[in-house]
Amino acid sequence: MAAQVTAFKRLEYNVCGELLLKNVLQVGQAFRWILEEETGHYYTTMMIPTISVSSGIVILRQTDDSVVEYAYSHEKWTSEQVERHLFSYFRLDIRLLEVHEKEWKLTDPNFAHVSTQGVRILAQEPWETLVSFICSSNNNISRITKMCHGLAENFGTQVGKYCGTVLYSFPTSEQILENGTEDQLRKLGFGYRAKYIMETAKAVVAEKKKHGLDYDYQLLEQMTTRGQSYEMSREYLMQFTGVGPKVADCVCLMGLRMDHVVPVDVHIGRIAKRDYNITATKKELAELKSEYNNLPITRKKVNLELDHIRRQLFEKWGTYAGWAQGILFFKEVGSTNGSTSEGKIKKRKLEKTTEVTPIDDKTFLKLKVAKVEA
DNA sequence: ACAGACCCTACAGG
DNA sequence: ACCTGTAGGGTCT
Numbered sequence: 001m002a003a004q005v006t007a008f009k010r011l012e013y014n015v016c017g018e019l020l021l022k023n024v025l026q027v028g029q030a031f032r033w034i035l036e037e038e039t040g041h042y043y044t045t046m047m048i049p050t051i052s053v054s055s056g057i058v059i060l061r062q063t064d065d066s067v068v069e070y071a072y073s074h075e076k077w078t079s080e081q082v083e084r085h086l087f088s089y090f091r092l093d094i095r096l097l098e099v100h101e102k103e104w105k106l107t108d109p110n111f112a113h114v115s116t117q118g119v120r121i122l123a124q125e126p127w128e129t130l131v132s133f134i135c136s137s138n139n140n141i142s143r144i145t146k147m148c149h150g151l152a153e154n155f156g157t158q159v160g161k162y163c164g165t166v167l168y169s170f171p172t173s174e175q176i177l178e179n180g181t182e183d184q185l186r187k188l189g190f191g192y193r194a195k196y197i198m199e200t201a202k203a204v205v206a207e208k209k210k211h212g213l214d215y216d217y218q219l220l221e222q223m224t225t226r227g228q229s230y231e232m233s234r235e236y237l238m239q240f241t242g243v244g245p246k247v248a249d250c251v252c253l254m255g256l257r258m259d260h261v262v263p264v265d266v267h268i269g270r271i272a273k274r275d276y277n278i279t280a281t282k283k284e285l286a287e288l289k290s291e292y293n294n295l296p297i298t299r300k301k302v303n304l305e306l307d308h309i310r311r312q313l314f315e316k317w318g319t320y321a322g323w324a325q326g327i328l329f330f331k332e333v334g335s336t337n338g339s340t341s342e343g344k345i346k347k348r349k350l351e352k353t354t355e356v357t358p359i360d361d362k363t364f365l366k367l368k369v370a371k372v373e374a
Numbered sequence: 375a376c377a378g379a380c381c382c383t384a385c386a387g388g
Numbered sequence: 389a390c391c392t393g394t395a396g397g398g399t400c401t
Contacts, residue, residue, distance in 0.1 A: 191381025
């Protein structure tokens with residue numbers, strides 16, 4: 001049965017120059033947005049934790065450089081709440097063009113001829129961000145996308161049907177731990193990351209119990225954001241298997257709203273050396289190392305060379321350094337290699353034939369017949 | 375410290 | 389049409 005979806009409403013915010021959906025939703029930051037090519041609709045399931053921990057469907061379309069419209073399907077959501085959530089999800093509190101003009105252009109000559117192209121950093125759900133980026137190690141975007149959808153389809157809760165596709169929530173740590181095995185994840189194409197996912201799910205379930213928390217997002221937010229320094233947050237995240245400095249930084253930036261954090265991957269590393277001539281002296285590396293004396297996990301996992309690059313780029317770009325990174329990353333690989341053609345994602349998704357776990361009656365959302373505006 | 379190994383697969387390139 | 393090689397938003401041992 002198809003989900004009952006609201007009519008499209010305009011986001012009451014002029015996104016001109018601030019947000020281009022195609023440069024944000026499918027370039028290796030979020031991995032579960034599906035593009036319906038004929039209509040240009042993007043849709044996915046997501047949670048609005050402040051309202052309910054059950055997921056709903058969100059549909060977006062950009063009709064114009066300055067106009068984004070949204071529709072949704074969830075019994076408890078109101079359009080005001082959804083709009084507020086989208087404002088937060090897209091971090092529209094931050095003025096990209098203003099940051100470009102008043103910060104990056106002033107401290108970095110490279111940004112004089114780099115346009116922001118509507119690339120923004122999202123505020124995603126922390127647990128999904130963590131799992132997604134564990135999947136990202138030594139991997140390409142199209143397979144990460146496939147894996148994230150695989151997790152939802154096999155371990156998530158059915159949310160509803162939209163555009164002929166049955167949609168599932170992103171699974172909780174319990175759903176993965178209780179219904180999944182390493183073998184099964186390997187069969188789903190996770191490779192060696194299967195073990196990382198299972199061990200992290202197990203550890204997160206245990207951590208929640210230890211801290212008396214019910215939900216994954218609560219654990220990650222409380223153990224990292226609340227009164228914690230970035231360094232301590234990263235130390236906490238890196239306790240999980242499959243989480244090194246780069247993955248931890250991605251979670252901090254895209255899941256925990258730490259705008260200054262610059263995840264350094266091979267591409268950013270290349271940019272740092274090629275365009276910024278960043279190299280560390282022995283002395284600088286030694287100083288960095290001593291700073292991690294009291295952080296045993298970080299000390300063990302960090303790559304000092306890359307950490308030096310991360311720091312240099314933060315010093316160059318400042319408060320929104322992570323956003324600057326996002327823009328340069330997109331410029332470097334987003335428009336070629338990184339952006340798996342949307343059609344391929346869709347096609348691959350439909351071709352996929354994997355076992356699907358039975359739906360939990362209690363959590364299954366009863367949704368009525370579709371009434372989608374054309 | 376530091377290579378190598380690690381799962382898988384979409385692409386090139388022949 | 390096949391075939392082989394390579395690299396992909398790293399992490400672990």
